[in-house]
Amino acid sequence: MFNEENRIDKNLNEESLVSDLKKSLDSMIRETSVTLNELLKNIESTVQDNEIRDETKKIIKNFSEDLRKSFELASDSSITKKNKRMISKEEE
DSSP: OHHHHHHHHHHHHHHHHHHHHHHHHHHHHHHHHHHHHHHHHHHHHHOOOHHHHHHHHHHHHHHHHHHHHHHHHHHHHHHHHHHHHHHHHHHO
16 A cells, blocks of 8 residues: 555656656747747848848748757657556566
8 A cells, every 4th residue: 555655646647747848849949930030130130142041040040940840859759758667567
């Protein structure tokens, strides 16, 4: 009985931690998106040379896309690991 309660408490704590991490990651993604959009606007309004402006915007957009993909992979990976742990605990 005591072991079962400890296991339940541990699972709840792990779920809480995962939830907190997911919220932090979501917040970081939103903040990064805002920052990159502001950077694009600043470049658009301040850089006079069209070629430099367009190339810089292209680089930032590529970076943003790579970053988004990395966040998705990290999020998918953490969800997969959590699911595997939960399955193995249920099998015990």
